[in-house]
Amino acid sequence: MKPSLILINPWIYDFAAYDLWSKPLGLLYLAAFLRNCGFQIYLIDCLDAHHPLMIGDPSIKRPKRRLYGTGKYWRKEIPKPPPLKDIPRPYSIYGISRRVFEEELRSIQRPAAILVTSLMTYWYPGAIEVIALAKKNHPGVPVILGGIYARLCNDLATRNSGADSVSTLTDPASLLRVLEDHDVHAPGPLLDSGPPPYPAFDLLGKIEYVCLLTSTGCPFRCPYCVSHFLNPQMSRRDPAEVLDEILYWHRNFGVRDFAFYDDALLISSDTHLAILLEGIERLRLDLRFHTPNALHVREVTADVATLMRRSGFRTIRLGLETSDFSLHRNFGDKVAEGDFERAVNNLLRTGFTRDQIGVYILIGLPGQSVDSVMATVDFVDRVSATPYLSEYSPIPHTPLWEKAEGYSRYDLSEPLFHNNTLLPCWGEAQLAELPRLKKRVLEIKEKYR
Numbered sequence: 001m002k003p004s005l006i007l008i009n010p011w012i013y014d015f016a017a018y019d020l021w022s023k024p025l026g027l028l029y030l031a032a033f034l035r036n037c038g039f040q041i042y043l044i045d046c047l048d049a050h051h052p053l054m055i056g057d058p059s060i061k062r063p064k065r066r067l068y069g070t071g072k073y074w075r076k077e078i079p080k081p082p083p084l085k086d087i088p089r090p091y092s093i094y095g096i097s098r099r100v101f102e103e104e105l106r107s108i109q110r111p112a113a114i115l116v117t118s119l120m121t122y123w124y125p126g127a128i129e130v131i132a133l134a135k136k137n138h139p140g141v142p143v144i145l146g147g148i149y150a151r152l153c154n155d156l157a158t159r160n161s162g163a164d165s166v167s168t169l170t171d172p173a174s175l176l177r178v179l180e181d182h183d184v185h186a187p188g189p190l191l192d193s194g195p196p197p198y199p200a201f202d203l204l205g206k207i208e209y210v211c212l213l214t215s216t217g218c219p220f221r222c223p224y225c226v227s228h229f230l231n232p233q234m235s236r237r238d239p240a241e242v243l244d245e246i247l248y249w250h251r252n253f254g255v256r257d258f259a260f261y262d263d264a265l266l267i268s269s270d271t272h273l274a275i276l277l278e279g280i281e282r283l284r285l286d287l288r289f290h291t292p293n294a295l296h297v298r299e300v301t302a303d304v305a306t307l308m309r310r311s312g313f314r315t316i317r318l319g320l321e322t323s324d325f326s327l328h329r330n331f332g333d334k335v336a337e338g339d340f341e342r343a344v345n346n347l348l349r350t351g352f353t354r355d356q357i358g359v360y361i362l363i364g365l366p367g368q369s370v371d372s373v374m375a376t377v378d379f380v381d382r383v384s385a386t387p388y389l390s391e392y393s394p395i396p397h398t399p400l401w402e403k404a405e406g407y408s409r410y411d412l413s414e415p416l417f418h419n420n421t422l423l424p425c426w427g428e429a430q431l432a433e434l435p436r437l438k439k440r441v442l443e444i445k446e447k448y449r
């Protein structure tokens, strides 16, 4: 019998959470790799909004799902962890119930190891809870924590997570060595047959959409962003291989919605994305594409906008951050005056509507004024796009980290205070203006709905 591994995507603990094409892509890549190494893989996705055991329970309200596979998660309000006790907002666990999670765990015969991923630093309580329950239900089985929290807060995770190992490795092949340290050995060399090594979305209960990564890394160095720490080198896949992946999911699983996870999707598009989109356009498959990660506005040329329109893009998000162009020098110098208007005009001219063109505006940066955010919101409205406030979360290992620590109302050595809902780097005066900012954004959205 093949040795088995359980891979777990933990719950989210937060004030708010929404599935905007959010899937644990790293974990799904790992699952595919380990499956090809001959392991039997079981995936437990705590964020599964369609879990049959949850749907079968009439006492639980089903989460509303929305367009293109996005939507709400199961949610249960819980007491706030002590550091957050004075925050006047409800706090919840998002995902399947603990009962269902434990039933899933127990339904799998003793695995060789359990691998747990992690994402936002301030969601670590979900990982800790999962690890504790994994150990309770499978005593003696090694539990390994990886993912972004494990990389960004490695010391803390090593001390507090309860995992037997905390891995900062990114290369799936190196994980085999971690498993060997726990006496878990891959059954054989990489298999050439079997499913292609695409992230194992087929292990999810229902595939509403697939997340695509055509490249990793980003050539910019925005001081608030952790992309460079997580992916120091840029690398790109062959567009033909990405097209094969899209066709694989569409033809075998009927998937029509695809979300790009790239940090720099449009960079050098004539040798990369344009080739992929031309291939998609030729096939006329009625697919829909979404870019929840911001696109670089400078790269949205008339040609790129036309290709995006023709190949089926439905949701566009642009990264503007601020309309104060003197500040852009500090933000990586990726937007110059006139770039944004040009990008939006190119998109509008090809037929995108303003509600399809969302623009991320950063809010809550250390030293940022409310007036500059309001000016940016109005600027986006004038240019005929839709503003989205993107709350700044201080992230360890970013260039802005020390400044953030200096401005923060909280001690950022506790990751719960990295939560963007708290806007930790804004003072009371700025926070008092938050409802006014949100109201203005809402008015603009309502006006064009």
Ligand code: SF4
Binding pocket: 218, 219, 220, 221, 222, 225, 226, 227, 228, 263, 264, 319, 332, 334
């Ligand atoms: S352009 Fe985007 S991904 Fe690249 S460093 Fe800046 S914020 Fe990060």
